[in-house]
Structures are given as structure tokens and as C-alpha cells.
Amino acid sequence: MRDVSIIGIGQTPVGEHWDKSLRELGFRALHAAMKDAGVERIDALYVGNMLSGELTAQEHLGALIADFAGLRGIEAIKVEAACGSGAAALRVGYMAVAGGLHDFVACIGVEKMTDQQSGTVTSALATAADADYEALQGLSFVSINALLMRRYMHEYGYKKEDFANFAITAHANAMNNPYAMFHSPITARQFAEAKPIADPINLLDSSPIADGAACVILAPTAIAKEFTHKPVRVKATAIATDTLAVHDRRDPLYLEGGAISAQKAYAMAGVGPADIDLFEVHDAFTIMSALSLEAAGFAPRGQGVRLAMEGEIGLSGRIPITTMGGLKARGHPVGATGMYQIVEVAEQLREEAGANQVQNARLGMAQNIGGSGATVVTTILERI
Amino acid sequence: MRDVSIIGIGQTPVGEHWDKSLRELGFRALHAAMKDAGVERIDALYVGNMLSGELTAQEHLGALIADFAGLRGIEAIKVEAACGSGAAALRVGYMAVAGGLHDFVACIGVEKMTDQQSGTVTSALATAADADYEALQGLSFVSINALLMRRYMHEYGYKKEDFANFAITAHANAMNNPYAMFHSPITARQFAEAKPIADPINLLDSSPIADGAACVILAPTAIAKEFTHKPVRVKATAIATDTLAVHDRRDPLYLEGGAISAQKAYAMAGVGPADIDLFEVHDAFTIMSALSLEAAGFAPRGQGVRLAMEGEIGLSGRIPITTMGGLKARGHPVGATGMYQIVEVAEQLREEAGANQVQNARLGMAQNIGGSGATVVTTILERI
Numbered sequence: 001m002r003d004v005s006i007i008g009i010g011q012t013p014v015g016e017h018w019d020k021s022l023r024e025l026g027f028r029a030l031h032a033a034m035k036d037a038g039v040e041r042i043d044a045l046y047v048g049n050m051l052s053g054e055l056t057a058q059e060h061l062g063a064l065i066a067d068f069a070g071l072r073g074i075e076a077i078k079v080e081a082a083c084g085s086g087a088a089a090l091r092v093g094y095m096a097v098a099g100g101l102h103d104f105v106a107c108i109g110v111e112k113m114t115d116q117q118s119g120t121v122t123s124a125l126a127t128a129a130d131a132d133y134e135a136l137q138g139l140s141f142v143s144i145n146a147l148l149m150r151r152y153m154h155e156y157g158y159k160k161e162d163f164a165n166f167a168i169t170a171h172a173n174a175m176n177n178p179y180a181m182f183h184s185p186i187t188a189r190q191f192a193e194a195k196p197i198a199d200p201i202n203l204l205d206s207s208p209i210a211d212g213a214a215c216v217i218l219a220p221t222a223i224a225k226e227f228t229h230k231p232v233r234v235k236a237t238a239i240a241t242d243t244l245a246v247h248d249r250r251d252p253l254y255l256e257g258g259a260i261s262a263q264k265a266y267a268m269a270g271v272g273p274a275d276i277d278l279f280e281v282h283d284a285f286t287i288m289s290a291l292s293l294e295a296a297g298f299a300p301r302g303q304g305v306r307l308a309m310e311g312e313i314g315l316s317g318r319i320p321i322t323t324m325g326g327l328k329a330r331g332h333p334v335g336a337t338g339m340y341q342i343v344e345v346a347e348q349l350r351e352e353a354g355a356n357q358v359q360n361a362r363l364g365m366a367q368n369i370g371g372s373g374a375t376v377v378t379t380i381l382e383r384i
Numbered sequence: 385m386r387d388v389s390i391i392g393i394g395q396t397p398v399g400e401h402w403d404k405s406l407r408e409l410g411f412r413a414l415h416a417a418m419k420d421a422g423v424e425r426i427d428a429l430y431v432g433n434m435l436s437g438e439l440t441a442q443e444h445l446g447a448l449i450a451d452f453a454g455l456r457g458i459e460a461i462k463v464e465a466a467c468g469s470g471a472a473a474l475r476v477g478y479m480a481v482a483g484g485l486h487d488f489v490a491c492i493g494v495e496k497m498t499d500q501q502s503g504t505v506t507s508a509l510a511t512a513a514d515a516d517y518e519a520l521q522g523l524s525f526v527s528i529n530a531l532l533m534r535r536y537m538h539e540y541g542y543k544k545e546d547f548a549n550f551a552i553t554a555h556a557n558a559m560n561n562p563y564a565m566f567h568s569p570i571t572a573r574q575f576a577e578a579k580p581i582a583d584p585i586n587l588l589d590s591s592p593i594a595d596g597a598a599c600v601i602l603a604p605t606a607i608a609k610e611f612t613h614k615p616v617r618v619k620a621t622a623i624a625t626d627t628l629a630v631h632d633r634r635d636p637l638y639l640e641g642g643a644i645s646a647q648k649a650y651a652m653a654g655v656g657p658a659d660i661d662l663f664e665v666h667d668a669f670t671i672m673s674a675l676s677l678e679a680a681g682f683a684p685r686g687q688g689v690r691l692a693m694e695g696e697i698g699l700s701g702r703i704p705i706t707t708m709g710g711l712k713a714r715g716h717p718v719g720a721t722g723m724y725q726i727v728e729v730a731e732q733l734r735e736e737a738g739a740n741q742v743q744n745a746r747l748g749m750a751q752n753i754g755g756s757g758a759t760v761v762t763t764i765l766e767r768i
Binding site for chain 1: 385405428434435436437438440441442443444445446447448450451455456457458459460461462463464465466472475476479480482483484485507508510511512513514515516519622623624625626627628632640641644754755758759
């Protein structure tokens with residue numbers, strides 16, 4: 001297998017893009033990444049997306065974006081793994097370059113959620129859950145996460161306010177990310193008093209739906225320095241699965257897919273949690289941050305939320321997370337999110353994170369979660 | 385790169401499976417293929433599917449089927465390229481094994497179209513076309529193909545009846561395929577008098593929607609003989625794209641994606657059209673058979689239909705096609721179709737095609753088409 005590096009990154013602002021179509025968002029991220037890499041040749045395009053069919057009556061995004069980007073003819077497909085689609089597209093791109101099938105590969109994550117031409121977001125998101133046994137009962141993703149959060153508080157003796165720092169940290173970090181959806185700091189009091197959504201989850205536990213696209217260009221590390229003086233090595237990429245339905249899990253508070261995925265990635269990279277300098281978590285809801293930190297080995301079971309309470313998730317803490325705003329404040333265009341996380345880790349490793357720079361960051365990790373943990377994609381990147 | 389072979393094949397009957405869910409169909413094909421290969425270990429699962437979100441409100445099929453099949457934990461994703469999804473899933477599986485990332489990979493194509501819980505088929509299929517510039521105008525896939533057929537007849541001076549043999553051959557071959565949807569031969573007169581759908585396309589030009597799933601198990605050729613005495617080498621797999629919208633093509637009667645895809649596959653396999661012993665075409669409509677035969681180099685431009693008229697597409701003809709019934713008579717569960725084609729080519733190369741056996745078949749090819757040619761996946765298999 002060949003060593004693979006990211007030679008270019010690109011992203012659109014996350015937000016409500018009423019004036020830009022799905023294909024245009026994808027193209028803009030791709031164009032920015034190609035410009036960043038200084039390449040004009042792309043051999044294959046892998047598009048991570050979850051809901052284009054449900055919300056904009058458009059499948060077939062691989063060919064659609066390839067054509068719109070002037071790349072007609074190249075290999076192009078869409079990859080779907082619910083909200084884990086973005087990092088799953090990177091995984092496929094990695095296989096293509098590592099295996100020697102292609103030299104220049106673009107991996108895009110793209111989602112357009114605000115312009116709901118052919119469906120509604122809550123129903124569309126529920127297609128990540130078990131349609132026959134969860135969604136049919138009326139379970140939405142907010143309610144699934146509310147059940148998990150309530151159970152976590154009960155099992156481990158936490159109060160709702162103990163989760164506040166996940167959201168506060170994300171909003172603080174988004175202040176310095178020009179691509180983030182929200183540029184508004186929040187306080188512990190605002191968190192405590194926020195409007196309830198599905199008890200115990202309130203508005204400030206929840207990431208917002210959004211439109212956006214992010215992209216990386218991959219190439220063999222052997223030629224990466226011809227294109228950039230800041231290549232970022234894809235040290236590991238691993239996908240693991242769990243049951244779709246939460247009620248089928250051995251323990252609903254243990255992200256087994258997250259643990260297997262992290263273990264595979266650590267083994268592939270030859271590192272452990274102590275070596276990771278920053279960790280982009282999938283903070284769709286604050287409870288997911290706690291569970292992901294635990295599954296990835298940064299905290300013992302039931303102690304993930306303690307990292308937030310003790311301020312260890314800040315930029316100079318023990319394990320900085322959501323360094324550019326996370327899903328909570330950068331925004332969560334579902335199929336694009338995994339690629340935003342990867343672009344942000346790359347920014348950190350390239351020392352381009354500005355005021356949010358994690359000092360001496362050498363190894364960065366992202367964990368992108370589909371459904372309530374049924375697909376988990378862990379990516380480890382390394383500064384060369 | 386490692387040499388890759390198919391060590392097991394499986395399929396469900398194609399038809400209306402009112403008593404089987406999407407996950408059960410996928411599982412049955414997977415189980416049959418694992419049993420055929422004699423393997424119990426699967427490292428990764430790639431699921432080709434187009435419309436699970438639109439029709440049954442279920443995305444996230446990778447994890448869903450992995451869990452249902454008792455493979456919880458493994459890598460699993462869904463791959464989508466409209467009606468080209470099935471063969472695109474094989475492409476991803478090939479990359480995983482060829483690159484050395486996995487040893488035992490299952491590639492499934494699955495679709496459930498008759499039980500339309502959350503949408504209607506005609507609208508859902510239109511998501512393969514350009515939503516903003518074709519579907520919005522009311523163009524369906526039947527009407528797109530009707531425009532192409534009318535233009536072909538006009539440009540090259542054919543009558544509608546000249547296409548009859550594509551449908552007659554498919555129905556004749558399906559008679560001996562226990563998995564086919566139709567077991568009813570048709571005559572030239574029935575073809576000529578069939579109910580019009582979108583002039584000049586009638587009912588017997590058109591493949592039926594259906595439910596079904598097909599699966600192959602891939603492994604390195606080096607160990608394939610430990611599992612089967614009839615491994616089938618994946619000699620080539622190639623994806624190429626074209627514009628989604630037919631009106632954007634340089635020439636609507638030339639499947640440029642089909643030509644590029646076939647050329648890539650021939651180059652990878654080191655063979656040409658004259659070396660191919662059978663060719664599973666994507667006969668969603670009879671016109672597509674003609675265009676695919678031309679794009680793949682089996683006939684000059686405007687002469688594809690002549691192969692049918694002259695009987696050269698039969699089992700002992702110059703280039704046998706739709707040897708197990710094709711989309712027309714085996715049935716067309718869209719995201720599964722590409723995998724059915726591959727399973728059928730493998731059956732021929734394993735000499736298990738019974739009364740439909742193409743004598744001395746050594747090299748077989750399949751061309752799986754997404755949309756009206758925007759994604760074309762060409763696969764070449766070889767008897768070892």
C-alpha cells in the first residue's frame with residue numbers, strides 16, 4: 001500500500017445558502033481544495049452525502065458534481081453512511097490512492113438541508129435510524145439522544161448543567177472560524193435557560209442543520225511535496241458499525257462502533273489516545289461528545305463529561321475538541337460534517353488555525369458518527 | 385495491487401417480495417454468497433443501492449445489513465451511482481481487496497421498489513436525472529429514453545420493430561433462469577402490438593421495476609482456490625461519467641461515459657471487444673442495449689440494433705447478451721441490477737448457466753448504466 005497525504009483542503013461557509021444549489025456548494029469546496037493544492041488533474045471523485053435524494057430530489061451526485069466541475073468522464077460515486085458519510089468518502093478515496101488505482105482523488109462532503117424541496121428534515125434524518133423499529137414508533141434523532149442523555153445522567157449521577165462546557169467551548173472556538181455558522185459566544189446561564197427541545201436536551205445541546213461542503217485532495221505522499229509544503233499524512237482511517245436501533249445494543253451508553261473504529265485506527269497508526277493532540281468529536285448533541293470521548297479512550301466510562309466540566313477540552317487542555325466550533329457552532333450539514341472535521345484537523349496540523357491553533361499539534365483525530373453510533377469513522381492525520 | 389477474485393455468488397429471485405424487507409433481501413443474497421464461498425468471515429460490506437431513502441425511508445444500509453447478518457462491527461457503507469450502484473459497489477470492494485485493506489469483502493446490490501412506503505417510483509427514479517433541469521420539466525426516465533429512441537430511429541433509418549429482438553432474446557433466456565421475474569416468451573407480433581408507454585417505447589421495450597438482491601464475495605486470487613474450485617478473476621472494473629442531463633451531451637446518441645468506461649476496462653484487462661465471450665448489457669429499454677453495444681465497441685455507431693436484427697445477440701451469436709434474461713426479463717431492481725449482471729457473468733464463467741450456457745466462455749463483461757449514461761461501470765471477469 002502507498003502512503004497517502006492530503007495535499008489540498010477547501011470548504012464553503014456553513015449556513016443557509018439560499019442562493020447556491022447542492023452542486024454549486026460541492027463545486028466551490030472542490031475548487032477551493034484544487035486551488036489550495038495547485039492541481040488541475042483529478043482522477044476520481046468520492047462524494048459523501050446523506051440526504052440529497054430526500055431533500056432536493058437529486059441522487060447521482062458523483063456524476064452531477066464531476067460534470068458541474070468540468071471533470072466530465074472521471075470516476076465518481078456517492079458514498080452514504082448517514083451522518084458518517086463525509087469521513088466515509090475519505091475512506092474510499094484513501095483506498096483508491098493507497099491501492100494505486102488513482103493518484104489525484106477529491107473527497108467531498110456536501111449537504112443542503114435548508115431548502116427542503118421534496119421532504120422535511122426531521123423525517124429525512126430519521127432514515128439514519130431503524131425505519132421499521134425506531135422511526136415507525138416516532139423516534140427522532142433528538143429523542144434518541146434525549147433518552148441516551150437521561151440514562152447517562154441517571155447511571156453516572158450528573159446534572160444537565162454538567163454538559164454546558166461542551167457547548168460553551170464550541171461557541172467560543174467558532175468565534176475565530178470564518179466558515180462557522182454561529183459567531184456568538186454563549187454562557188453557562190444561557191445554556192441552563194435555553195429552550196427545551198426533548199427533555200433533557202435543550203436548544204444549546206443541539207447542533208443546527210445547515211448547508212455546506214468541504215473537500216480534501218489526496219495524493220501519494222511520495223509526490224505530495226511537489227504540490228504543497230504542508231502535506232498532511234492520512235495516518236489511519238477506519239470504519240466500524242453497530243446496531244442501527246439503540247434498543248438492540250448490549251449497552252446503550254457504550255458506543256461500541258466508536259470503540260472498535262478507534263481501536264482499528266490506533267492500530268493502523270501505531271499510536272494511542274495519549275499521542276493525540278486534538279480530537280474533533282461528533283457533537284451533534286452534547287451527550288454524543290461525552291460518549292465519543294469515552295469510546296475513543298480519552299476518558300473512562302462515565303467520565304467523558306468530566307473532561308468538559310474540568311476544562312480539559314479547551315485549546316490548551318488535555319484533549320482539545322471542537323477546535324473550530326464543532327457541529328454545535330460551526331454547524332452540522334450532516335453528510336458534509338465528517339469532511340469539515342477532517343479539513344479542520346488538517347488546518348490545525350498545517351498551523352493555519354489562527355487564534356485557535358493547538359500548539360505543537362502533530363497528530364489530530366476526528367470521529368464522525370452516523371446515526372446514534374451505528375457507523376463510526378475514525379480518521380487520524382499527521383503533520384509531516 | 386493484489387489480484388482479486390469472486391469466490392462466492394448469491395441472489396434472491398427478482399420479483400415482488402411483499403413478505404421480505406429490504407434488509408432481509410440483502411441478507412439472503414449475502415448468506416447465499418457466503419455459503420457458496422464457504423466463508424464465515426467478512427471484513428467489509430459495500431452495499432449498492434439507489435432508492436432506499438426515497439421508497440422505504442431507510443438510509444444507512446451498510447450498518448443495517450451488517451447488523452441483520454450478524455456481522456455487527458465490520459466496516460460497512462452504501463454506494464450510490466443511480467442504476468449503476470450495484471457495479472459501483474463491486475468497484476469499491478475491488479479497491480479494498482486489491483489495495484490489501486481487506487481479505488474477505490462482500491458486495492451487495494439491493495433494491496425494494498414495489499413496497500413504496502414513502503414515495504413513488506417514477507419520481508424516485510427521476511432523482512438519477514438532473515433534478516433542476518430535467519426532472520423539473522417533467523422528464524421521466526421513460527420519456528428520456530423515448531426521445532433517444534426516436535432520435536436514433538430518425539438518424540439511422542430504423543423502424544420500431546427493428547428493436548424487437550432485444551426483448552424477445554431476453555424473455556427467451558429468462559425461461560431458464562429460476563431467479564428471473566418473467567418466465568414468458570414473447571413474439572415479434574406481441575412486441576409490435578404492445579401497449580405504448582411513451583412513443584416509440586412500448587411495454588415490451590421496458591424493463592420492469594422489482595425487488596431483489598445479489599451479492600458476490602471477493603478475496604485475493606492467491607487464496608481463492610482454498611474456498612472454491614471455480615474462482616472468477618475480476619480482470620477489470622472501471623467507472624466513467626458523463627453529464628446528467630442528456631441535453632448537455634455533445635451527441636445524445638453517443639454514450640461517452642460508456643465508451644470511456646469500456647476503454648478503461650479493456651486497457652486494465654489487456655483485451656478488446658473481440659476477446660469478450662458474452663456481454664451483459666443494461667437493457668433498461670431496448671434503445672439502451674443498442675447504445676451500450678456501440679459504446680463498448682461491439683458495433684459501429686448506428687449499427688447496435690443491427691446485431692439484434694441479425695440474431696447475433698443470441699447464446700451462440702457473435703456477442704451473446706442478456707444471457708439470463710437481462711433487465712427486461714430477469715427484472716430491474718435498480719440498485720441491485722449491476723450486481724445481478726456480475727453474478728450472471730460469473731455463472732457463465734463457472735459453467736453453471738445450464739441451458740443458457742455460452743460455450744467456452746472465458747471472458748465476460750457487464751456494463752451497468754446509471755441515469756441515461758451519466759455513470760457507466762464496466763466490469764470484465766475471467767475464468768481462471
